[in-house]
Amino acid sequence: xxxxxxxxxxxxxxxxxxxxxxxxxxxxxxxxxxxxxxxxxxxxxxxxxxxxxxxxxxxxxxxxxxxxxxxxxxxxxxxxxxxxxxxxxxxxxxxxxxxxxxxxxxxxxxxxxxxxxxxxxxxxxxxxxxxxxxxxxxxxxxxxxxxxxxxxxxxxxxxxxxxxxxxxxxxxxxxxxxxxxxxxxxxxxxxxxxxxxxxxxxxxxxxxxxxxxxxxxxxxxxxxxxxxxxxxxxxxxxxxxxxxxxxxxxxxxxxxxxxxxxxxxxxxxxxxxxxxxxxxxxxxxxxxxxxxxxxxxxxxxxxxxxxxxxxxxxx
Ligand code: SF4
Numbered sequence: 511x512x513x514x515x516x517x518x519x520x521x522x523x524x525x526x527x528x529x530x531x532x533x534x535x536x537x538x539x540x541x542x543x544x545x546x547x548x549x550x551x552x553x554x555x556x557x558x559x560x561x562x563x564x565x566x567x568x569x570x571x572x573x574x575x576x577x578x579x580x581x582x583x584x585x586x587x588x589x590x591x592x593x594x595x596x597x598x599x600x601x602x603x604x605x606x607x608x609x610x611x612x613x614x615x616x617x618x619x620x621x622x623x624x625x626x627x628x629x630x631x632x633x634x635x636x637x638x639x640x641x642x643x644x645x646x647x648x649x650x651x652x653x654x655x656x657x658x659x660x661x662x663x664x665x666x667x668x669x670x671x672x673x674x675x676x677x678x679x680x681x682x683x684x685x686x687x688x689x690x691x692x693x694x695x696x697x698x699x700x701x702x703x704x705x706x707x708x709x710x711x712x713x714x715x716x717x718x719x720x721x722x723x724x725x726x727x728x729x730x731x732x733x734x735x736x737x738x739x740x741x742x743x744x745x746x747x748x749x750x751x752x753x754x755x756x757x758x759x760x761x762x763x764x765x766x767x768x769x770x771x772x773x774x775x776x777x778x779x780x781x782x783x784x785x786x787x788x789x790x791x792x793x794x795x796x797x798x799x800x801x802x803x804x805x806x807x808x809x810x811x812x813x814x815x816x817x818x819x820x821x822x823x824x825x
Pocket of ligand 1: 539540541542543545546547548551589590591619
């Protein structure tokens with residue numbers, strides 16, 4: 511069966527072996543983060559939609575789960591914001607009913623959590639990984655580039671409500687964009703907001719492969735450690751730097767057939783991750799993951815074009 515909504519299982523930095531379940535089309539999101547690895551948001555919206563028939567998504571999942579695969583998590587993620595899918599509750603209930611032995615994770619930017627209905631729907635998840643990169647409106651607009659009218663104070667309020675209603679673990683991701691989100695003033699505000707949210711874990715992240723904007727650079731390990739120490743002075747929960755993933759020796763290597771398809775394509779023509787996903791009919795997160803590894807191996811050349819980051823194979 512050819513999957514449209516499933517990708518992986520991929521070895522995720524935060525969740526181990528994770529089967530991705532993508533509930534929204536490319537690329538619907540209320541934010542357009544400058545560091546987004548799946549590039550610029552094409553549909554900037556907070557309006558929730560069904561997008562696809564639920565039966566279509568569940569048929570793929572049921573097919574994949576037939577053999578009882580080994581997974582650390584089934585994860586709502588992908589190339590957009592999963593809570594925009596108005597059928598997420600039905601899908602969660604199906605997973606909880608039919609696959610109770612699997613843990614369910616939700617990656618979300620948290621924008622919709624101020625909505626009581628959305629919050630109620632996601633409560634059965636086993637772990638929720640929201641993000642918060644800024645605490646002032648000015649930095650929020652610069653880094654997360656929200657849909658007009660969205661307030662970071664509402665996003666923080668939604669995360670506080672999540673903490674009040676949700677008994678499971680909350681792992682808050684904070685993405686550091688050097689010189690913008692890590693100024694003394696912004697870090698102070700962020701630390702206060704995190705104190706109010708009280709997640710179980712704070713994970714500091716930074717750029718790992720080209721983001722939506724060329725000017726975004728990775729924070730150095732030294733800087734991330736300084737930020738961690740600064741946060742730890744007032745926060746009680748653990749704070750960790752999300753390390754670049756080291757592929758364990760027993761991990762499945764990227765599918766050779768897919769690597770060959772990518773190499774064949776990139777040798778002939780420069781392509782973006784989105785181009786490759788479309789041409790090869792493979793989920794963009796799977797393509798992105800392989801591109802990240804190939805990039806780390808040094809076999810790719812990257813160039814920023816109007817349509818985003820483009821890759822070619824070094825000759
Ligand atoms: S990083 Fe996440 S929240 Fe930001 S634009 Fe990309 S998909 Fe949306």
